Amino acid sequence: MLNEAKIKIMTKAAVFEEKQKKKALHINQYYKFDYVTYHIIKCVLGATVCYGLFVLMWVLYDAERLLTEFSVDRLFQLGEMVLLGYVAFALLYGIIAGLIYSARYDQAMKKMRPYMTNLKRLQKYYSKEGKDQTL
Amino acid sequence: MIQLLELKERIKQFYTKYERFITPAVKFLLAFVALMTINANVGFMSRLNSIFIVLVLSLICAFLPYGGITFVMMAVVLAHFTALSLEVAVTALALFIVAALLYYMFLPGDSILLILTPLLFFLKVPYIVPVAAGLLCGITSAIPLAFGVVIYYIMHFVKDSAGILADTGSLTMLQRYTQLINFIKDNDQMLLMIIAFVATMLVVYCIRRLSVDHSWEIAIITGLVVNIMLLLAGVFVLDIDTATFSIAAILAQSFLSGLLAFVLQFFFFSVDYSRTEYTQFEDDEYYYYVKAVPKNTVTAQDVQVKQINPKNARGQKEE
Numbered sequence: 431m432l433n434e435a436k437i438k439i440m441t442k443a444a445v446f447e448e449k450q451k452k453k454a455l456h457i458n459q460y461y462k463f464d465y466v467t468y469h470i471i472k473c474v475l476g477a478t479v480c481y482g483l484f485v486l487m488w489v490l491y492d493a494e495r496l497l498t499e500f501s502v503d504r505l506f507q508l509g510e511m512v513l514l515g516y517v518a519f520a521l522l523y524g525i526i527a528g529l530i531y532s533a534r535y536d537q538a539m540k541k542m543r544p545y546m547t548n549l550k551r552l553q554k555y556y557s558k559e560g561k562d563q564t565l
Numbered sequence: 566m567i568q569l570l571e572l573k574e575r576i577k578q579f580y581t582k583y584e585r586f587i588t589p590a591v592k593f594l595l596a597f598v599a600l601m602t603i604n605a606n607v608g609f610m611s612r613l614n615s616i617f618i619v620l621v622l623s624l625i626c627a628f629l630p631y632g633g634i635t636f637v638m639m640a641v642v643l644a645h646f647t648a649l650s651l652e653v654a655v656t657a658l659a660l661f662i663v664a665a666l667l668y669y670m671f672l673p674g675d676s677i678l679l680i681l682t683p684l685l686f687f688l689k690v691p692y693i694v695p696v697a698a699g700l701l702c703g704i705t706s707a708i709p710l711a712f713g714v715v716i717y718y719i720m721h722f723v724k725d726s727a728g729i730l731a732d733t734g735s736l737t738m739l740q741r742y743t744q745l746i747n748f749i750k751d752n753d754q755m756l757l758m759i760i761a762f763v764a765t766m767l768v769v770y771c772i773r774r775l776s777v778d779h780s781w782e783i784a785i786i787t788g789l790v791v792n793i794m795l796l797l798a799g800v801f802v803l804d805i806d807t808a809t810f811s812i813a814a815i816l817a818q819s820f821l822s823g824l825l826a827f828v829l830q831f832f833f834f835s836v837d838y839s840r841t842e843y844t845q846f847e848d849d850e851y852y853y854y855v856k857a858v859p860k861n862t863v864t865a866q867d868v869q870v871k872q873i874n875p876k877n878a879r880g881q882k883e884e
Contacts, residue, residue, distance in 0.1 A: 432851070441855050444844040476666040483659050491746045493739065530705065 436555045443548045450541065457538040466531045473527035474520050481516050573831065581841060581859055589627040592634060596626035599638055599680050602687050603645065606724050609731075610648035613641060631677040638680045642716075646723065650730040652742040653723055660719070664712040668705070675706040682713025682762075683720060691717075692822035695762040696788050697829055699769025700781060707763045714762055718755040722748045754810055757799035765792040781834050785826040789819050 447455060457465060489496065496508075580587055600619045608614045622641070626634045639661050646654035668676065675698070682694050694713070698706045722745070723730065730741055749755070769788035773780050796815050799805065842857040 436848075437853065437855075440846055440848070440853065441844065441857060444846045444855070445842045445857055448842065448844055476669075480663045480666045483663055487656070487659060487746065490739070491743055 433555070436552065439548050439552050439555075443545060443552065446545045446548075450545075454538040454541040454545075457535055458542055460535075462532070462535050465535050466528055469531040470524050470527050474524050477520050477523040478516070481519055485512055576832070584841065592629070592631075593623050593627035595677075595680075596634055596637070597623040599634075599684050600641060602684055603638065603641055603720075606687060607642065607645045607649075607720050609645045609727065613644055635676045635679050642720065649723065649727060650741060652738055653730055653745055656742060656745050657716075657719060660712070660715065664709070664715075668708045668712070675702045676709055678702070678706055678709040679713050679716065682710060683717035686714075686717040686721075690818060690821050690825065691758075692765075692789065692792055692819050693825045693829075695765035695792065696769050696785055696822060696826045699766040699784065699788055700773055700826070700829060701833060702770075704767070704770055707766055710762050710766055711759045714755060714759050715749070718752060718758075719745075719749070753799075753803040754805055757796065757803060757805065761792050761795040761799065764795055765789070781830045782827075785823060785830065789823050789826070793819050 460468070597619065600622055604614045604619065612618065622637060626637055629637065643654055643658055643661070646657050664679065678694065678698060682691070685691050685694050695710060698710055726744075729736065729744075736744070765788045768791045769784045772784035772787055777783070793815060797812065800810060800812065841859070843855070844857070845852065845854045847853065
């Protein structure tokens with residue numbers, strides 16, 4: 431015998447799982463701190479590669495001037511500038527990434543609530559069917 | 566007005582029913598137009614200019630996600646640049662990698678803006694892009710929007726300077742590279758456009774999210790006004806040559822973009838383009854193969870008009 435109410439709940443849950451497999455369901459596997467920290471580290475690594483590319487492009491662009499003005503002091507000065515620039519850029523990018531992923535986690539948890547409610551209702555159906563069978 | 570609502574509902578029903586064919590068709594059309602535009606402007610590799618190759622690539626793009634289409638277009642642009650000058654290709658590749666790293670870190674879905682922005686610049690309706698991004702996308706779409714502007718200006722520079730860049734005799738590799746970087750670094754017009762686009766997108770985004778009546782209409786108009794004002798202010802402050810950056814063109818293109826934005830608003834405001842879902846699951850007794858079809862909230866012909874004849878005491882009802 432088909433239980434239509436149960437099928438409706440199962441369908442809604444299945445459609446949600448299909449749509450949110452890579453989004454809310456994936457995010458739900460993490461605690462908020464772990465999720466945000468992991469993505470901040472990933473973003474800062476990406477920002478590091480970007481900054482490295484920028485520095486490389488700038489060095490190639492200014493190669494002639496750098497070679498004519500080359501000295502150890504100048505090298506240290508430039509190194510300090512590049513390092514400070516990197517720290518500022520990585521910090522800013524990390525903060526923005528933290529805010530975005532934190533908001534994303536909260537949104538995902540909000541989406542999960544109706545799904546969890548449906549799962550609890552399904553659980554009740556299964557418990558009831560289990561009791562009916564033992565009786 | 567009711568006819569417009571009925572039309573909107575019919576379009577939604579049509580999309581729900583035929584979504585499996587409409588989405589690939591739209592992607593095919595987008596890829597085809599983008600490839601033809603790229604070939605017309607920076608088509609330095611003659612093999613890629615063949616209509617057969619364009620059709621095959623467009624057909625492949627029809628079945629890729631929008632991120633995949635962006636990747637294919639970037640690859641085509643890089644291939645054309647490689648045919649012209651290795652320095653330009655490597656610089657463009659570095660910029661694409663930077664854009665990808667900065668943007669894809671946020672797992673977004675709006676990378677198509679990297680293609681749409683230069684495409685609509687070439688089609689002379691660029692100002693629809695920040696307005697559409699503000700209406701339909703998230704706040705992180707500011708990044709592909711800005712990089713889309715950069716990509717357009719690089720393509721424009723390469724198109725105009727193709728002769729110099731291709732001539733390996735007159736300039737060294739480093740000099741050609743320096744020329745390109747100088748163009749990007751000193752291009753006030755590009756910087757102004759980036760600022761105007763990002764500001765417009767943010768203004769439209771913030772206003773359309775407000776809980777006020779007609780928020781989308783207010784957002785579109787305010788966004789375009791902000792865009793025009795920023796561009797005009799920038800032209801005077803940065804002393805940009807109006808021969809290359811015409812004020813009349815800004816106004817005309819903004820007006821056209823406004824019209825297109827209102828068309829977008831008609832199609833996308835308060836419309837949930839849910840598609841038919843196919844899913845399967847099982848329990849202890851059965852396997853279920855389910856087709857979930859979204860319900861329509863307004864039936865097209867469900868219109869009742871009540872006319873009260875002032876001469877007659879009774880109301881007459883017509884259907």
